[in-house]
Amino acid sequence: MFRWAIIFAVIALVVSLFGFGGVAGMSKDFAVILLVVAVxxxxxGFISRGKV
Structure with missing residues (x-):
């Protein structure tokens, strides 16, 4: 999931360089959501691993 967050962040950076603000913003939002979910x-996972 971290991988997908990084991919969307890179897409947002590249697209913003070309001036597509809407797509860049949407990609940034997906990257942030995926990063939060992954964390x-x-x-x-770390907490449940300690319980077993």
Missing amino acids: ILAIV
């Missing part, structure tokens, strides 16, 4: 899943 939450990583934290839950």
Whole structure:
């Protein structure tokens, strides 16, 4: 999931260089959402691994 967040962040950077603000903003939003979800899943995974 971190990989997809990085991919969307790179897409947002490249597209913003070409002047497509709408697509860049949408890609940035997807990158942020995926990054937050990945961090939450990583934290839950670390906590649940300690319980077993």
